[in-house]
Amino acid sequence: MRYREPGGRAGRQREASFEEKAQADAFAEQVEQAKAHRECVSSAGPVRTLVDVYREFIDCGERVNGSRYQYETSLRLHVKPYFRSLPIGAVKPKDLYGWLQWMVEVRGYESSTALNRYRTLSGVFSYAVANDYLPKSPCQHVRVGRRQARRNKRKVIHLPTLAEIQAIADQLPGPYRLLVWLMAGCGLRIGEASAVTVQQIDFAAGTLYVDRQITQDGESPPPRGRGRRRSRSAAR
Secondary structure (H helix, E strand, O other): OEEEOOOHHHOOEEEOOOOOHHHHHHHHHHHHHHHHOOOOOOOOOOOOEHHHHHHHHHHOOOOOHHHHHHHHHHHHHHHHHHHOOOEHHHOOHHHHHHHHHHHHHOOOOOHHHHHHHHHHHHHHHHHHHHOOOOOOOHHHHOOOOHHHHHHHOOOOOOOOOHHHHHHHHHOOOHHHHHHHHHHHHHOOOHHHHHOOOHHHEEOOOOEEEEOOOOOOOOOOOOOOOOOOOEEEEOOO
């Protein structure tokens, strides 16, 4: 493709070639945006894809292993299957709306879950802008809100009976049956229930102190929330 640097007819003509049409379209969009801001762009090197920039975003800075694992999982399950090799400069607001709809209607996620994935992707685009991969983020023109997600999520919550809890526990191998009762009886998350030790239990007071958890990557950070340690009444 041929393009002209900012400056009207006085700008120098340049030529660039790309293996895929999507890359050429993305570069053409960057040229037009740069011309509007009277900036210069170069076609040196391959056009960065959204997946590549997302990986770079994961690797930059100091991230706890739990966050890194979540970002990598989202990239593998949500971003890469939909955007594939699309250059980051070719992503439009309509693509982001389509992606949100795809996660809910095709993948079956709740609206709130899709919104959380979008917030991470928005951070990736902000990272791209800060590193001059993009002149501006397409997220600036996307309007989504947690209030709408919560409105769509309204459902009747069914609390299981003791018989139903027992039925679930009976279907699990012996070592895992206690997890069901810890979560049902003490309100623990599965990571917190998996980390329970005898030292956390005050048998005299009938209290379980929750001060650790096991995450998906095997780490044992303090529980989430405002307090690093909380107590739960333990059934005797």
